[in-house]
Amino acid sequence: MQVLPSELVDAIIDHLDSDTQALAICGLVHSEWLSRSRFHLFSTIQFCPWRVKSFFDITCSNLCTFNGYIKRVEIDDSQCRTHLKSVDCQQTFFQMMTSAEFPSDLQVESIQVRNFDWTTLSLPEQQQLRLSLARFKMLRRLEFLGIAFHDLREFTRVISSFPILQHLSLHVGFSKYSDFIIASVSDFSLPQGITSVELGSEESNPVFLRLLLGPTAPLGLRRLALKNTQLQDLQLIRDVLATHSKNMEYIYIDCKANTVPNVEEFMACYEVGTLKNIRSLHLDNIKLCSKSLPLFVEGLPTLQSHLASSCHTCRM
Numbered sequence: 001m002q003v004l005p006s007e008l009v010d011a012i013i014d015h016l017d018s019d020t021q022a023l024a025i026c027g028l029v030h031s032e033w034l035s036r037s038r039f040h041l042f043s044t045i046q047f048c049p050w051r052v053k054s055f056f057d058i059t060c061s062n063l064c065t066f067n068g069y070i071k072r073v074e075i076d077d078s079q080c081r082t083h084l085k086s087v088d089c090q091q092t093f094f095q096m097m098t099s100a101e102f103p104s105d106l107q108v109e110s111i112q113v114r115n116f117d118w119t120t121l122s123l124p125e126q127q128q129l130r131l132s133l134a135r136f137k138m139l140r141r142l143e144f145l146g147i148a149f150h151d152l153r154e155f156t157r158v159i160s161s162f163p164i165l166q167h168l169s170l171h172v173g174f175s176k177y178s179d180f181i182i183a184s185v186s187d188f189s190l191p192q193g194i195t196s197v198e199l200g201s202e203e204s205n206p207v208f209l210r211l212l213l214g215p216t217a218p219l220g221l222r223r224l225a226l227k228n229t230q231l232q233d234l235q236l237i238r239d240v241l242a243t244h245s246k247n248m249e250y251i252y253i254d255c256k257a258n259t260v261p262n263v264e265e266f267m268a269c270y271e272v273g274t275l276k277n278i279r280s281l282h283l284d285n286i287k288l289c290s291k292s293l294p295l296f297v298e299g300l301p302t303l304q305s306h307l308a309s310s311c312h313t314c315r316m
Contacts, residue, residue, distance in 0.1 A: 010036055042069040048079035052096035059103045071109050072141075078115035094121060097132045110141035112169075117148045119175050126154055134161035143169035145200075151176050152207070156188045165191050167223075170208055171200040181207050189216035196223035202230060202256065209236040213243055225252035245275050254284035 004012075013036045016022045020041060027037035047055060052075065059067050077093040093116050111133075121129065139162040149155045151174055159165060168190070174181050181204075190211050197212065199205045205226065212221065213236075221244040226237070241248060 006032070009033065013037055013040065016040070038066055038069045042066045044072040044074065045070055046074040048076060052093075053100045056100040056102055059106065060101050064103070067103050067105050068107065070106060072111070073108050074112040074114070076114040078146075094125060094129050098125075098128050100132075102135050106136070107138045108136045109138055110143070111136060111139060112143035112145065113147060115146040118154060119148050119150050126157075130154075130158050130161060133158065136162070138164070140164055141167040141169075145169065145171045147172045149174055151181055152184060152188045152211075156190075159191060162191070164193060166193055167196040167198075168194060169198040169200075170204065172204050173201060174204065174207070178203065178207070182210065185210040186214065189214075190218050192218050193220075194218040195220050197221065198225040198227075198252075200227035202228040205229065205233055206236060209233065209240055212240045217243065220247055222247050223250040224248065225250075227254045229253055229255045241275065247277065248275055249277055250280045251275075251278065252282040252284075256285070 009032075013023070013026055013033065016026065017040045023037045023041050027034045027041070045055070058064055059070075075093055075097075093113065118126065142159060142162065142165060149172060155172070159168065185207060188211065195218070197208070199208050205228065211217065212224075224240065224244075226233070229237070237253070241251070
């Protein structure tokens with residue numbers, strides 16, 4: 001029987017990354033195919049809250065052999081099956097996370113939580129949920145999408161639970177007034193290990209940009225992605241890029257659809273020459289003029305990838 005080279009077998013299995021049935025069959029065909037198949041089957045687990053407890057009950061079993069492949073968990077609290085009679089199907093993210101038992105050998109590095117209102121929890125419940133999340137000791141990437149907090153207090157308590165956290169994706173809102181949140185920024189800080197930040201909320205972008213400034217800001221920020229950027233944010237962007245110019249390698253800025261600055265306004269938001277190590281620049285919804293854009297790019301000698309998509313162009 002002719003044996004295919006292992007590189008070719010891996011390429012074939014990689015091609016089946018979204019076909020769970022085919023991957024399961026591959027894992028049964030040959031022991032050498034098992035590791036590659038399980039990587040695609042279990043590296044990212046997506047489930048509704050009502051499935052969390054039963055899934056982790058399986059991972060706690062002595063017979064479970066796929067724990068080491070789980071690297072990313074995605075949970076959407078809006079997917080509770082409230083229309084079903086089963087009590088388990090009506091459980092929320094909080095109820096399932098605090099009742100589930102996690103195996104000691106679990107090495108999840110990335111968690112995404114979507115559509116959860118933290119403000120509905122009492123103080124003891126907030127602490128209980130925070131302690132449950134802290135069990136993911138290997139977490140390096142945390143994504144909060146559509147999450148509501150009262151203020152920065154509980155948010156900073158949550159992220160400080162992860163000692164080796166490196167990336168934050170934050171699309172969150174606050175129940176308290178923006179002026180109050182901004183005034184309290186100096187009382188809080190982000191973990192020093194943060195190297196990558198993605199912000200996407202028109203309401204909270206100014207808050208988190210301010211957390212990237214000051215004496216307690218992370219010192220090694222290399223990647224910054226901003227969505228729903230407004231004109232009034234440009235000065236904050238300038239300050240953040242000036243603070244982190246030494247290490248910054250990747251910048252993505254998408255301006256709000258009804259707020260489209262021209263490239264001169266964007267260039268004015270920071271001194272281009274200070275970005276010594278920039279490798280990739282992606283601009284969306286910014287007016288690009290034929291004369292000013294080359295000058296803008298020439299000021300970035302280390303730029304390896306210049307991507308300006310969905311931009312408005314004008315001739316001069």
